[in-house]
Amino acid sequence: MTLHSEFYLFDTGQPIPCTVRNYLEKDFHELIAIQSECFPPPFPEELWWNVEQLSSHLSHFPEGAICVEVDGELAGSLTCLQVAYNPNQPHHTWEEITDNGYITTNDEHGDALYVVDISIRPKFRKLGFGKILLQHAYYLTIELRLDRLLGGGRMPGYKRYRKELSPEEYLEQVLAGHVKDPVITFLLRCGRTPVTILPQYLEDEDSMNHAVLMEWKNPFKTK
Structure with missing residues (x-):
């Protein structure tokens, strides 16, 4: 299954x-x-993609290796894998579910698509490429007849509120519209809904190592 989609986006008309x-x-x-542009220090450099990881993506689940291109320049990418999801045991770390980004954990019999990473070059971020990439991940979820799309969303705005709010309380404030988080609010606008807080999900100072497990349920999949 090879992905190729051409379309237009608008920049100031x-x-x-x-x-x-x-x-x-x-x-x-x-x-x-x-990756280096999207996740500058203090984000750990060792968490950027390396050639071995990217090669493993193409070996284990090439359908989930997606990028968006503008005039020959890559504007961003999204990587995902297929997993078996148990709603009664939702907790995990990024390293566990992705095999530290190598996605050797890909399960061709899994019932969910899991977003490993989404990265948009800063100069392209206001053009809607992140939403476009997620839409194509939704298309893949439907094409594979999976139950849902999942992923741990960073909560980089949490560091500012860590002394006054628990991660759960911070998420409640975002959902109430009192706080805008750069990642969680974006994912909400893309149709994702929160499932639970994932503690110690990923080494991430801005998120205090927390993430929000967020899902999009396949509307064409009947129980």
Whole structure:
């Protein structure tokens, strides 16, 4: 299954031709550069993609290796894998569910698509590429007839409130509209809904190592 989608986005009224496709070995250098732009220090450099991880993505689940391209330049990428999800045991870490980003944990018989990473170059972030990439992950969820899409959403705004709010209380404030979180609010706008807080999900100072497990249920999948 190969992905290739062409469309236009608008920048201050100007149509911009874009392509969403599967990323390939030729894209590895640029994908790593995107990570460095999206996650500068204090985010740990060792958590950026490396060539071995990207090669493993193409080996284990190439359908879930997705990028968006503008005039020959990669604007962002999304990586996902297929997992078996137990709603009664939702807690996990990023390292556990993704095999530290190598996705050797991909389960071709799994019932859920799991977003490992989504990264948009800062200069392209106001054009809607993140939402476009997630939409294509939703399309893949439907194509594979999976129950849902899942992923741990960073909560980088939490550091500012850590002394006055628990992670659960912070999420409640975001859901009430009293606080806007750069990631969680974005995911809500993309149709994702929160499931639970994931403590010690990923080494991330801004999120105090927490994340929110968020899902999108396949509306075409009947019980």
